[in-house]
Amino acid sequence: MVNKGKAGKPSSGHKNGRDQRKNPKGKNKFPGMRKERPKPKDDMDVDNEPWKKVPVRKGKPLFNPPPVPKDVLDKYTRGERLPQQEIASFRSKTLKKKALRAEKKIQWAEETTARAEVLLTEESGFLQTDEGEVSKYLTQKQIVANVDITSATKYFNLDLDFGPYRVDYTRNGRHLLIGGRRGHVAAFDWVTKRLHCEINVMEEVKDVQWLHLETMFATAQKNWVHVYDNCGVELHCLKQLQKVLRLAFLPHHFLLVSSSENSQLTWLDVSMGEIIKSTALKKGPLNVMAHNPYNGVVCLGHLNGTVSMWSPNQKKSLVSMLCHKAPVETLAIDSAGKYMATTSVNQELRVWDIRMLDGPLGKYRLRGNPVDTSFSQRGCVALAFNNVVEVYKQWNLGSYKKGAYIVHETLGNVSSLEFCPYEDILGIGTKKGFVSIIVPGAGEPNFDALEANPMQTKSQRREAEVKSLLDKVQPEMIVLEPSKLLEVNVPGLQDRIRAKVEILAAVKELSAIQKKILAESASEEKKKPQASGGALDRFLPKQKR
Missing domain, CATH: 2.130.10.10 (YVTN repeat-like/Quinoprotein amine dehydrogenase)
Structure with missing residues (x-):
C-alpha cells in the first residue's frame, strides 16, 4: 500500500518521490538544522595516518590493544628517540610535523613487531632426560x-x-x-629426497659451494673452479682461480671467495x-x-x-x-x-x-x-x-x-x-x-x-x-665494524673556518696573478712600434678633423 500526500502523489517508494527529495539548488533538506562544516585538518595531528590501520566504529576503536611487556619491547627497540623538548624547539612547523610522524611510525613499528612475537608458536627444545640418564x-x-x-x-x-x-x-x-674427493658431485632436495643432478667430474674435488640460489653451485676441482647448474651442465670454468682448497660465498655481496x-x-x-x-x-x-x-x-x-x-x-x-x-x-x-x-x-x-x-x-x-x-x-x-x-x-x-x-x-x-x-x-x-x-x-x-x-x-x-640483486651490497662496504658506515663525517667549526680562509687566500693569489698578467700584456702592447705611412694613417686624421 502506497502513502499519498496532499497532491495525491506518492511520498515514498516511487521515482517521483525520490526526485522530490533531490535538492539541486544546494538548500538544506531539513530546515532548522545547520549543516556542519568539515573541521580543518591540524598539521600537528599524526595519529590518523594511512599506515596505522586500526578497526574503528563510529570514530572509536573497536578494542584497545593490550600493553606490551617492557622486556619484549626492549628486544625490538630501534634506538633512542628524540626528546619532546628538542622537537618542540624546532622553529619550522613542517620539520616538527615530520619529526613527530617519524617518531610515531617507529613507536608503532616496535609495538607491532613485539606483539607479532605471539605468532611465533614454534620453540626450540633440547632433550630432556630422566634422573640419572645422560x-x-x-x-x-x-x-x-x-x-x-x-x-x-x-x-x-x-x-x-x-x-x-x-x-x-x-x-x-x-x-x-655433496662432493667426493674422487669426483662424485650430487645436488638434491634432502627433505623430499628428490635428486637434482648427479655427475662425476673425473678429477679431484676439494670443496663444493652453493651460490645465491639452489640452481647454481661451484666446485673446486684439481686445477680450476667450475660452475654448474642444478641439471649438472657446466656453465663456467674459472681458470683465474687455480688450485683452490676452500670456497665460501657472501650472499649479500654476491662474492665467491676462494683460498x-x-x-x-x-x-x-x-x-x-x-x-x-x-x-x-x-x-x-x-x-x-x-x-x-x-x-x-x-x-x-x-x-x-x-x-x-x-x-x-x-x-x-x-x-x-x-x-x-x-x-x-x-x-x-x-x-x-x-x-x-x-x-x-x-x-x-x-x-x-x-x-x-x-x-x-x-x-x-x-x-x-x-x-x-x-x-x-x-x-x-x-x-x-x-x-x-x-x-x-x-x-x-x-x-x-x-x-x-x-x-x-x-x-x-x-x-x-x-x-x-x-x-x-x-x-x-x-x-x-x-x-x-x-x-x-x-x-x-x-x-x-x-x-x-x-x-x-x-x-x-x-x-x-x-630483489637480492637490487639490494646488492658493494664490496667497498665490507669493513670490520659495519656501524661505522652509518656515521657522518661532520667537520668542526675550526675546520670549516680554516677551509674558508684557505679558499680566500687561494682566490686572492689567483686575482694577483691575473692582475700581473694583464699588466704585463698591457706594457707589451705599448712597447710595440706603430706602423706609419699607410693609407689608413692618411685617412684617419681627415676623419678626426
Whole structure:
C-alpha cells in the first residue's frame, strides 16, 4: 500500500518521490538544522595516518590493544628517540610535523613487531632426560623412535664409494650439495629426497659451494673452479682461480671467495663475472677459511697459530690474532657473527668474541685433534674426531665441562660438518658417504620468509633473486665494524673556518696573478712600434678633423 500526500502523489517508494527529495539548488533538506562544516585538518595531528590501520566504529576503536611487556619491547627497540623538548624547539612547523610522524611510525613499528612475537608458536627444545640418564648415551635409533614421522625421515645414511665428502646446505636449509674427493658431485632436495643432478667430474674435488640460489653451485676441482647448474651442465670454468682448497660465498655481496695452495685469496663477483681483488698472502696453503656473516669479513687460519681477517678493500689484513701456539686446524663462526671457535693441532679448543677481539672466553682441552668444527643457529658446537662426532650445547655456559650433548659414531672417518639452517639436523660428510643425524634444539624454529624461505615456490625464487640483486651490497662496504658506515663525517667549526680562509687566500693569489698578467700584456702592447705611412694613417686624421 502506497502513502499519498496532499497532491495525491506518492511520498515514498516511487521515482517521483525520490526526485522530490533531490535538492539541486544546494538548500538544506531539513530546515532548522545547520549543516556542519568539515573541521580543518591540524598539521600537528599524526595519529590518523594511512599506515596505522586500526578497526574503528563510529570514530572509536573497536578494542584497545593490550600493553606490551617492557622486556619484549626492549628486544625490538630501534634506538633512542628524540626528546619532546628538542622537537618542540624546532622553529619550522613542517620539520616538527615530520619529526613527530617519524617518531610515531617507529613507536608503532616496535609495538607491532613485539606483539607479532605471539605468532611465533614454534620453540626450540633440547632433550630432556630422566634422573640419572645422560643424553650422550642415546643413539639415533632411540631418538628416531620417539619423534614424529616427519622428523624421523630426516635421519638417513648414504653409502657412497667416492669419499671423503664435503657438505654444503643452502641458506634456507632445503637443498644439499655433496662432493667426493674422487669426483662424485650430487645436488638434491634432502627433505623430499628428490635428486637434482648427479655427475662425476673425473678429477679431484676439494670443496663444493652453493651460490645465491639452489640452481647454481661451484666446485673446486684439481686445477680450476667450475660452475654448474642444478641439471649438472657446466656453465663456467674459472681458470683465474687455480688450485683452490676452500670456497665460501657472501650472499649479500654476491662474492665467491676462494683460498688456494699458492696462498692466494680471491674475491669473484658472480653477478658480473669479474675478479674484485686477488691477494697473495705468502703464508702457506690456505686450507682453513670461514666468513663472518655479520660483516662479510673472511677469516683465515695459518700454520703459525694466527687467524687473520681480510677485506677486498685493504691490501693488508684488518686484524691478525694469535689464537694458538700451534697451527690452526679448524675455524668456525656462529650465524650472528659474535663468536669464533678455533682448534689447533695441540688438541685445544678456544672460543673468542670477535666483536671486541677479546678472549679467549673459553679454553678447553680436547681428547684428540678435531677434523672440523661447526656452529648451529642456537649456539651448539659440533666437533669431529676421526669417526666420532660430539655436539655440545650452549658452550658459553660451561656445557663442555659437563659433557657432550649428543655423540654419534660413523662407519668412516669424518671429513666435514655442517648444521642445516632452520632444522635440528647435522650433516656429516665421511669417507664412506653422508650421514644426516637429528640434534634436537640445534636449529632456529622460526624463519623469516623474506630472508630465507624453505617453502618458497619458483615464482618466489625469481622475485627473491631480483630483489637480492637490487639490494646488492658493494664490496667497498665490507669493513670490520659495519656501524661505522652509518656515521657522518661532520667537520668542526675550526675546520670549516680554516677551509674558508684557505679558499680566500687561494682566490686572492689567483686575482694577483691575473692582475700581473694583464699588466704585463698591457706594457707589451705599448712597447710595440706603430706602423706609419699607410693609407689608413692618411685617412684617419681627415676623419678626426
